[in-house]
Amino acid sequence: MAVATSAARVVPEGHPTGTQADVTRDVVATLGPASRGYVLLLLGAVSLFLIGILTFLVLIKDGLGHAGYNPPIFWSVYITTFVFWVGIGHAGTLISAILFLFRSPWRTAVYRSTEAMTVFAVMTAGLFPIIHIGRQWIFYWLLPYPNQRYLWPNFKSPLIWDVFAISTYLTVSTTFLVFGLLPDIAAVRDKVSGWRKTVYTLTAAGWRGTDNQWRHYSRAYLYLAALATPLVLSVHSVVSWDFASGIVPGWHGTIFAPYFVAGAIYSGIGMVLTLIIPLRRALRIEHMITEYHFDNLAKLTLLTGSILLYAYGMEYFIAWYSGSPFEQATFFRRAFGPMWWAGWTMITCNAFVSQLLWFRKIRTNITALFVISIFINIGMWFERYVIIVSSLSNDYLPWAWGQLNPTWADWGILAGSFGWFGMWFMLFAKGFPIVAIQEIKEMIPMPRLRGGHH
Amino acid sequence: MGLLKRAKRMPGLLASFIHIDAAADAIRGLRAMGYRNLVVYSPSPNHELEEALNHRVSPVRLFTLIGGLTGCAAGFGMTIWMSYDWPVLVGGKPIASIPPYVVIAFELTILLGALSTVAAVGLFSVLMGKRGVAYDPRFSDDQIGIFVPAGSEDMGRVENLLRSAGAVEVRHEAA
Numbered sequence: 001m002a003v004a005t006s007a008a009r010v011v012p013e014g015h016p017t018g019t020q021a022d023v024t025r026d027v028v029a030t031l032g033p034a035s036r037g038y039v040l041l042l043l044g045a046v047s048l049f050l051i052g053i054l055t056f057l058v059l060i061k062d063g064l065g066h067a068g069y070n071p072p073i074f075w076s077v078y079i080t081t082f083v084f085w086v087g088i089g090h091a092g093t094l095i096s097a098i099l100f101l102f103r104s105p106w107r108t109a110v111y112r113s114t115e116a117m118t119v120f121a122v123m124t125a126g127l128f129p130i131i132h133i134g135r136q137w138i139f140y141w142l143l144p145y146p147n148q149r150y151l152w153p154n155f156k157s158p159l160i161w162d163v164f165a166i167s168t169y170l171t172v173s174t175t176f177l178v179f180g181l182l183p184d185i186a187a188v189r190d191k192v193s194g195w196r197k198t199v200y201t202l203t204a205a206g207w208r209g210t211d212n213q214w215r216h217y218s219r220a221y222l223y224l225a226a227l228a229t230p231l232v233l234s235v236h237s238v239v240s241w242d243f244a245s246g247i248v249p250g251w252h253g254t255i256f257a258p259y260f261v262a263g264a265i266y267s268g269i270g271m272v273l274t275l276i277i278p279l280r281r282a283l284r285i286e287h288m289i290t291e292y293h294f295d296n297l298a299k300l301t302l303l304t305g306s307i308l309l310y311a312y313g314m315e316y317f318i319a320w321y322s323g324s325p326f327e328q329a330t331f332f333r334r335a336f337g338p339m340w341w342a343g344w345t346m347i348t349c350n351a352f353v354s355q356l357l358w359f360r361k362i363r364t365n366i367t368a369l370f371v372i373s374i375f376i377n378i379g380m381w382f383e384r385y386v387i388i389v390s391s392l393s394n395d396y397l398p399w400a401w402g403q404l405n406p407t408w409a410d411w412g413i414l415a416g417s418f419g420w421f422g423m424w425f426m427l428f429a430k431g432f433p434i435v436a437i438q439e440i441k442e443m444i445p446m447p448r449l450r451g452g453h454h
Numbered sequence: 455m456g457l458l459k460r461a462k463r464m465p466g467l468l469a470s471f472i473h474i475d476a477a478a479d480a481i482r483g484l485r486a487m488g489y490r491n492l493v494v495y496s497p498s499p500n501h502e503l504e505e506a507l508n509h510r511v512s513p514v515r516l517f518t519l520i521g522g523l524t525g526c527a528a529g530f531g532m533t534i535w536m537s538y539d540w541p542v543l544v545g546g547k548p549i550a551s552i553p554p555y556v557v558i559a560f561e562l563t564i565l566l567g568a569l570s571t572v573a574a575v576g577l578f579s580v581l582m583g584k585r586g587v588a589y590d591p592r593f594s595d596d597q598i599g600i601f602v603p604a605g606s607e608d609m610g611r612v613e614n615l616l617r618s619a620g621a622v623e624v625r626h627e628a629a
Binding site for chain 1: 507532544560
């Protein structure tokens with residue numbers, strides 16, 4: 001890996017072309033009037049969101065029985081979708097914070113869109129525990145606040161760790177996104193006129209790019225990246241401990257934290273590909289997000305997909321090697337029980353489809369990547385579904401076994417979550433620079449009076 | 455609030471540069487003349503300008519550290535105090551069981567560390583920043599700006615220095 005000095009940041013491949021003024025012009029152009037396709041997509045997202053709202057109203061009125069919450073399965077589609085959306089967020093932080101620390105120049109073109117995806121995905125995920133608890137209006141009981149009975153939350157419970165992890169993650173990733181946006185909003189402010197200028201002047205918070213501002217900003221950005229890096233690893237570890245701390249067969253594994261983090265990043269990059277492949281065409285920024293960037297994203301997908309392949313294999317091996325009949329039965333059922341189709345969907349979409357990316361031809365074929373990314377999205381949703389539902393449906397006591405049949409209320413909320421996420425992402429893409437103006441400019445050497453290189 | 459009022463404009467010279475080496479030369483020249491209170495605008499952070507300006511390292515890092523340590527202490531303090539405030543035995547574990555509380559302390563370390571970092575930038579770059587300094591929208595696009603506040607020095611000499619270094623434009627800003 002090419003490391004370190006800022007002079008070495010200039011890479012021949014994937015290097016932005018054009019001048020600094022071109023960058024501002026092209027990115028500001030993405031904020032122009034919306035096309036018809038954009039409006040239609042946005043309306044589609046809003047309608048899906050309304051379906052979710054209606055479903056939620058029925059749930060508030062009647063309760064979670066509509067969602068098939070019956071013994072022994074009280075965690076099903078909502079928790080699956082919660083983990084799915086939290087996982088989506090992780091790729092954004094990986095690209096914006098971890099690759100920043102690694103000085104990977106290719107992150108620059110894509111990091112803003114992935115970071116926005118992170119914030120909106122975690123915003124979506126955060127709704128699910130609230131929907132899932134049933135009496136949604138008292139969700140604040142999860143927080144440690146002085147109450148009439150002098151009770152505090154049980155900090156030994158992974159569910160409370162989750163409250164802290166997810167709310168910290170949402171706050172810090174939002175902060176990171178907004179902070180990175182400031183100089184870019186200022187650049188937009190200086191290009192537009194009328195009421196838009198007023199809006200961007202207010203949101204730019206007085207940013208002018210003075211030496212003093214950059215001095216504090218660059219340092220702060222480094223520290224934020226350094227804080228976000230362990231945070232992102234911790235968040236999905238904590239989410240995995242929601243399961244691994246329980247003694248349910250199929251959940252109680254030490255492999256869970258790294259396995260979930262790798263899966264989260266894998267699913268997130270899948271969603272990044274699903275989002276930016278159409279987006280870069282719609283916003284006409286194909287020259288900024290190129291084959292080079294997709295090749296690198298695909299390599300990350302291959303890496304994390306291979307970790308999943310290993311983790312799936314190891315789970316089955318340990319289940320056999322443990323000698324525990326419960327563990328063995330759970331994994332046997334995942335492959336050959338009533339949920340075999342879900343189990344094989346997960347293994348095929350994640351462990352096998354990702355292996356196609358060994359071929360450079362596929363990594364640089366945008367259509368192929370888009371198709372693969374859809375498989376990843378489906379596969380990673382099913383991974384969580386299989387882990388949660390198959391373990392709960394058949395645990396230690398045969399008289400308590402049962403099956404889950406997802407209902408319209410499950411699908412309604414799931415559809416609503418995609419609408420809610422899509423709506424925010426699309427509004428963001430039209431309202432704010434979806435490509436980081438300032439960081440791309442940093443990669444373009446400024447003209448020199450005396451020629452030559454510094 | 456003084457913040458919201460339009461600040462009094464500072465008199466001085468505002469020079470624009472297209473070339474990075476020219477701007478760095480001008481900064482070094484001005485600093486040799488004794489100017490320490492320049493304001494330099496650039497579309498993105500640039501190490502040549504940083505070297506020419508030779509600033510001290512930003513004090514933001516101290517805020518990150520203090521915020522992080524506060525979060526860590528608050529995390530352990532809160533969980534341990536709350537456990538003993540209403541002691542409940544859970545699973546035969548000690549009333550205050552440190553390993554699970556590490557998670558809470560860790561998350562709060564990150565949370566307060568990040569928030570205080572951003573607060574420090576707001577404090578140093580916006581609230582404590584110089585006000586009333588002339589600006590040009592081209593500085594967020596592709597030009598570098600140098601603002602020299604009017605001093606006892608002959609401004610003609612400063613203007614000559616800026617022009618000979620390679621400024622594409624020098625503007626006089628009246629009070």
